[in-house]
Amino acid sequence: MVQTVPVTRYIAAIDQGTTSSRCIVFDAAGTIVSQAQREHGQRYPRPGWVEHDPVEIWHRVEAVTRGALDQVGLAPADLAAIGLTNQRETTVLWDAATGEPIGDAIVWQDTRTDKLIAELAADGGQDRFRDRCGLPLATYFSAPKIRWRLDRDPDLRRRAADGAVRFGTVDTWLIERMTGAYLTDVTNASRTMLMNLATLDWDDTLLAAFDIPRAMLPEIRPSSQVYGEARPFGGVPVAAALGDQQAALFGQACYSPGEAKCTYGTGSFLLMHTGDTPTPSRRGLLTTVAYRIGDQPAAYALEGSIAVTGALVQWLRDNLGIIGSAREVNELAARVPDSGGCVIVPAFSGLFAPHWRPDARGVIAGLTGFVTRDHLARAALESTAWQVYDVVEAMNAEADTDLTALKVDGGMTASDLLMQFQSDVLDVPVLRPSVSETTCLGAAYAAGLAVGFWPDLDALRANWAEQRRWTPRMSAAARAGGARRWRKAVARSLDWTD
Numbered sequence: 310m311v312q313t314v315p316v317t318r319y320i321a322a323i324d325q326g327t328t329s330s331r332c333i334v335f336d337a338a339g340t341i342v343s344q345a346q347r348e349h350g351q352r353y354p355r356p357g358w359v360e361h362d363p364v365e366i367w368h369r370v371e372a373v374t375r376g377a378l379d380q381v382g383l384a385p386a387d388l389a390a391i392g393l394t395n396q397r398e399t400t401v402l403w404d405a406a407t408g409e410p411i412g413d414a415i416v417w418q419d420t421r422t423d424k425l426i427a428e429l430a431a432d433g434g435q436d437r438f439r440d441r442c443g444l445p446l447a448t449y450f451s452a453p454k455i456r457w458r459l460d461r462d463p464d465l466r467r468r469a470a471d472g473a474v475r476f477g478t479v480d481t482w483l484i485e486r487m488t489g490a491y492l493t494d495v496t497n498a499s500r501t502m503l504m505n506l507a508t509l510d511w512d513d514t515l516l517a518a519f520d521i522p523r524a525m526l527p528e529i530r531p532s533s534q535v536y537g538e539a540r541p542f543g544g545v546p547v548a549a550a551l552g553d554q555q556a557a558l559f560g561q562a563c564y565s566p567g568e569a570k571c572t573y574g575t576g577s578f579l580l581m582h583t584g585d586t587p588t589p590s591r592r593g594l595l596t597t598v599a600y601r602i603g604d605q606p607a608a609y610a611l612e613g614s615i616a617v618t619g620a621l622v623q624w625l626r627d628n629l630g631i632i633g634s635a636r637e638v639n640e641l642a643a644r645v646p647d648s649g650g651c652v653i654v655p656a657f658s659g660l661f662a663p664h665w666r667p668d669a670r671g672v673i674a675g676l677t678g679f680v681t682r683d684h685l686a687r688a689a690l691e692s693t694a695w696q697v698y699d700v701v702e703a704m705n706a707e708a709d710t711d712l713t714a715l716k717v718d719g720g721m722t723a724s725d726l727l728m729q730f731q732s733d734v735l736d737v738p739v740l741r742p743s744v745s746e747t748t749c750l751g752a753a754y755a756a757g758l759a760v761g762f763w764p765d766l767d768a769l770r771a772n773w774a775e776q777r778r779w780t781p782r783m784s785a786a787a788r789a790g791g792a793r794r795w796r797k798a799v800a801r802s803l804d805w806t807d
């Protein structure tokens with residue numbers, strides 16, 4: 310019998326995130342073979358504005374992809390496919406003929422569209438488009454960012470209507486650079502506020518409400534499908550794209566209704582798989598597409614998006630200087646048994662899920678002469694857990710079934726204190742997998758499925774292994790007392806801006 314020796318044995322996943330781009334090469338067991346990472350610049354031209362240079366992002370992506378291959382002496386021919394995952398909602402415009410960006414990308418955190426959002430919400434309320442796109446009116450999503458650009462440049466609007474200007478989320482921008490194809494994956498499209506969740510196509514009512522021409526939008530495609538050949542990387546098939554939070558859900562093998570993960574980074578994002586029909590939310594969660602594999606029906610998720618979690622730790626480091634590194638927050642917090650009655654609500658850019666209150670601003674409540682920087686460090690970590698608690702409460706009520714365990718990933722899961730406190734306040738086990746790079750892993754899985762590198766979801770599920778588990782230790786009375794104090798602090802953060 311003649312044995313065939315496979316010549317391509319790896320999948321590369323590119324994760325283009327808010328602060329950095331990374332590329333991780335995985336083998337068939339889902340084990341990391343190599344990785345490279347590079348940061349890109351954050352531009353803050355005015356208060357509340359956040360921009361990225363799309364060309365710089367592309368150069369970082371090129372560099373990390375080559376870097377990850379070079380580290381272990383791999384050539385593009387050793388790859389079966391490339392999978393892409395990306396920061397979501399961030400809005401790029403470029404010239405259809407030249408491919409050159411028109412201005413910088415407007416990042417998801419940017420709040421310049423707050424007046425436009427207030428005007429749109431004045432006519433029908435914040436939830437007026439929820440039944441179509443699953444999202445509340447918020448500065449977070451792409452549609453208001455596109456509209457802001459078109460409103461300020463009549464010539465741009467005219468060219469956009471003629472198809473001479475292209476809009477894309479970061480997946481679209483990078484896929485066009487790699488393959489020449491102009492398309493978006495359905496999970497990214499579901500974050501624009503322009504896609505209808507039922508038809509999975511651009512929605513004429515939403516396009517009219519935001520005054521955005523269809524001619525400037527890409528074709529919506531499944532998340533796992535060969536899109537084209539990556540010309541700068543030896544023609545390897547680009548075979549998946551997913552928003553980064555959906556990719557983490559996929560990498561955590563949450564393939565059945567009720568399975569959930571939370572990714573703790575700059576912000577934190579909890580997604581629960583809800584099956585193959587969209588579940589509407591009446592409690593401030595987002596209804597979003599989880600993934601779509603080829604021509605199979607799409608899977609949907611409920612999402613609780615929290616804008617500021619790890620960013621608060623960075624703020625303690627960079628703005629207050631009470632810690633020298635993110636890791637140090639744990640050393641301070643561990644010196645005290647509790648936060649000394651102090652509660653931080655880090656509503657730096659309003660509160661996202663489940664409150665959606667752009668008028669909120671950060672507060673430190675309960676200050677007394679007793680409170681030290683150790684208590685502040687502890688309160689900072691606890692604020693992450695309480696924000697996730699709010700989202701889980703909404704999720705339980707919405708899904709009509711209580712979460713029984715939470716899979717976690719992301720940079721903040723390095724904090725043992727936070728993970729224990731999270732398990733305590735949620736009263737469920739918190740599980741961290743052996744491969745913590747779930748975002749890249751999810752993109753690799755989706756690409757691998759498209760090219761037959763992995764046969765099916767069962768094979769991917771078999772790769773998931775628990776590395777660490779935290780179980781609840783807190784009394785019900787302590788949990789209830791903490792929740793009460795948290796709710797009072799949240800109430801004090803509201804109605805701050807005019």
Ligand SMILES: Nc1ncnc2c1ncn2[C@@H]1O[C@H](COP(=O)(O)OP(=O)(O)O)[C@@H](O)[C@H]1O
Nearest residue numbers: 574575619620622623635636719720721723724
């Ligand atoms: N040991 C730690 N304890 C607490 N927070 C941490 C720790 N290490 C990193 N962080 C926080 O986690 C975030 C980085 O996580 P990461 O998953 O890389 O984020 P992102 O993908 O959003 O850039 C930073 O905001 C940092 O403050």
Ligand SMILES: O=P(O)(O)OC[C@H](O)CO
Nearest residue numbers: 326327396397417553575
């Ligand atoms: O790039 P991250 O990890 O900060 O994720 C950003 C989210 O996709 C925003 O919705």
